[in-house]
Amino acid sequence: MKNICLISLFILLIISELAAQVEIWEIQGTTSFSPYLNQTVTTNQNVVTVVGEDFFFMQTPTYRSDNSPSTSDGIKVVMNTPTVEVGNLISLTGVVREQFHRTQFDEGDGLTITVDSVAVALPLPVILTDFFPSEAAMDLPDLEKVEGMLVQFPQAITTGPTSEYGETPIKIGTTRSFREAGIIYPAPWSPEWDGNPEVFEIKLGALGLLDSLLSGGMNLTATGVMDYDFGDYLLLPTEYEITSDAPFRAVDDPTATQATIGSLNCFVLSDLESEYVIRRQKVAAYIVDMMKAPDILAVQEVRGLSVLQDLANLIKTNHPDINYTPYLISNGMSGGFVINVGYLVRNTVSNVQVTQLGADEPFSLGGKLHYRPPLLLEATWNSTPPKPIKVLNLHLKSLNGIAGGNSTEVRTRRYEQSISVAHMVEANINENLVVVGDFNAFPFTDGYVDVVNQIAGTPSLGAEYPVQNIVSFPLTNFSTSVAKKEQYSYVYQGNAQILDHCLGADFQGL
Missing domain, CATH: 3.60.10.10 (Endonuclease/exonuclease/phosphatase)
Known part of the structure; x- marks a missing residue:
C-alpha cells in the first residue's frame, strides 16, 4: 500500500511539473471560451475571495493583474467540501473546463491545492457603473470580462421579482430595463433588439446571507463575485443592502361621472x-x-x-x-x-x-x-x-x-x-x-x-x-x-x- 501511495504522489508531482504555469487572466482569455480548455494547468498564489457550500472562487492579486478590460482575473473552483478559506493565498493544478459557458476547475478532474499563506488582502472589486456593463449588444458581453471576479456597485434597481430559485434580475442605476422593438441580437433583419445585456441577476442567500423576496423597482447596493449560471450572469453577494422598497399603487379612484x-x-x-x-x-x-x-x-x-x-x-x-x-x-x-x-x-x-x-x-x-x-x-x-x-x-x-x-x-x-x-x-x-x-x-x-x-x-x-x-x-x-x-x-x-x-x-x- 505504501508503494502505491508513493507512486500516486510521484505521478501527481510529474503532472504538476508538466502543467503549464499560467495566470488566471491567461486561462480566461479574451473570448467566451478558455484558450486552455481541457488542458491541465497550474496557477500560483491566487487569493480565495469567497467560499460556498460546494465551490470557491479565487482571483489574481491586484498587483499581478494584467489590468486588461478584456480579461477576467477570477475563476470558479467546484469541489464538494472546500478545504480553503477566504483570504487564503493558494496554488492550484487542475483541468480547465467550461460548464454552461463558465470557465472553471472541477474536483472531479483531480485538483492539487497548496495553501501558500493563510491571510492576505482581497483584490480590489471592479466597480459596476451606468456605463459598465454596456447596454450595447456585442459578441463578448462586458460581464464576461469580470466573470469570477469581485465586483461592487453603489446603486442598482431590481428589474423583476425574485424567481423560485432565489434569483432576482437587476440593472445598475435607478432606471429599470424594458423590452424594445425587434428581434434579439444577432437578428437576421431589422429592427434588432440588443437584448439588454446590462441586466444580470443577484442571489442574496447564495453565500449564507439573509435571503429575501424582492419585487421589481427596488434599489440596492452590493459587493460580491460575478458567477455565470444557466445562461445568466449571477452575482453572489458577500454583502448587500436594500436601500428602497418598491412602489405599489392602485389606479386612480374614478370620479362620479367616470365609467371604467x-x-x-x-x-x-x-x-x-x-x-x-x-x-x-x-x-x-x-x-x-x-x-x-x-x-x-x-x-x-x-x-x-x-x-x-x-x-x-x-x-x-x-x-x-x-x-x-x-x-x-x-x-x-x-x-x-x-x-x-x-x-x-x-x-x-x-x-x-x-x-x-x-x-x-x-x-x-x-x-x-x-x-x-x-x-x-x-x-x-x-x-x-x-x-x-x-x-x-x-x-x-x-x-x-x-x-x-x-x-x-x-x-x-x-x-x-x-x-x-x-x-x-x-x-x-x-x-x-x-x-x-x-x-x-x-x-x-x-x-x-x-x-x-x-x-x-x-x-x-x-x-x-x-x-x-x-x-x-x-x-x-x-x-x-x-x-x-x-x-x-x-x-x-x-x-x-x-x-x-x-x-x-x-x-x-x-
Whole structure:
C-alpha cells in the first residue's frame, strides 16, 4: 500500500511539473471560451475571495493583474467540501473546463491545492457603473470580462421579482430595463433588439446571507463575485443592502361621472387547483383594491363561468355594494388545463350581450385559427342619457416558439389572428369600441409579426409578415399613455414589457 501511495504522489508531482504555469487572466482569455480548455494547468498564489457550500472562487492579486478590460482575473473552483478559506493565498493544478459557458476547475478532474499563506488582502472589486456593463449588444458581453471576479456597485434597481430559485434580475442605476422593438441580437433583419445585456441577476442567500423576496423597482447596493449560471450572469453577494422598497399603487379612484373598463389575466385560475381558495381571494382583492372595481372587467385565463361566479360572490360578500355578473362562452377546451376569456360586469351597466367572434375561422395551416376566440361585449352605460359601449376581449397566440423549430406555425398563427381581429375592429370601429386583453404582443413589432399595430391600424417599424391596411381609423393605445416606468404588464428575463393592451377609437357621446 505504501508503494502505491508513493507512486500516486510521484505521478501527481510529474503532472504538476508538466502543467503549464499560467495566470488566471491567461486561462480566461479574451473570448467566451478558455484558450486552455481541457488542458491541465497550474496557477500560483491566487487569493480565495469567497467560499460556498460546494465551490470557491479565487482571483489574481491586484498587483499581478494584467489590468486588461478584456480579461477576467477570477475563476470558479467546484469541489464538494472546500478545504480553503477566504483570504487564503493558494496554488492550484487542475483541468480547465467550461460548464454552461463558465470557465472553471472541477474536483472531479483531480485538483492539487497548496495553501501558500493563510491571510492576505482581497483584490480590489471592479466597480459596476451606468456605463459598465454596456447596454450595447456585442459578441463578448462586458460581464464576461469580470466573470469570477469581485465586483461592487453603489446603486442598482431590481428589474423583476425574485424567481423560485432565489434569483432576482437587476440593472445598475435607478432606471429599470424594458423590452424594445425587434428581434434579439444577432437578428437576421431589422429592427434588432440588443437584448439588454446590462441586466444580470443577484442571489442574496447564495453565500449564507439573509435571503429575501424582492419585487421589481427596488434599489440596492452590493459587493460580491460575478458567477455565470444557466445562461445568466449571477452575482453572489458577500454583502448587500436594500436601500428602497418598491412602489405599489392602485389606479386612480374614478370620479362620479367616470365609467371604467379593466382587463386582467388571472393566470390559469381554476377551481380544480389545490390553491384555488387563496388565489381566488387574492384576485378578488386585487380587482377591488388595486383596480378599483371597474364597471366592466375583461378577464383572461379562467377555467369557466363558475370561477367568475365565485369571484363575483366573494367580492359581494366582502363589499356588498359591488355587484358583478359573470359572462363567459366556453371555447370548447376540456381536461385539466382549460383557459377561457370572459367578463365581470357591474350593475352600473345594462343591456349586456356577449358574442364569440371567429370561433370557426380556419387556420391556413389546418384546424381553427382561434384557440380562445375573441369575446365581444355590447352594453349600455347607466348614465344620463344612457350611452352604448362595445368591448372586445382578446387572448391571442403567445410568443412561445416564435424563433424555435415550430416558428412557422407560431408566426403564421399570430399573423392571421392579428388580421382576423383587425377585421373585427373595422366592423365595429364607429361604435365606441374598446379592445382589451392579453395580446401576447409588444406595442411595437417583434420583428416577425407586428400584432398590435396591425390591430390598431397604426404605423409599423416593419416585420417579416408585413402589416396590412385594414383598419380605417387608427386606434389609440392607452397602455402607452401612462408614465414610462409603469408601461409594463409582464416581466420576462428581467425585462419589463407590455403584453396586455387597451386600444380605443374616437368615443362618440362618451
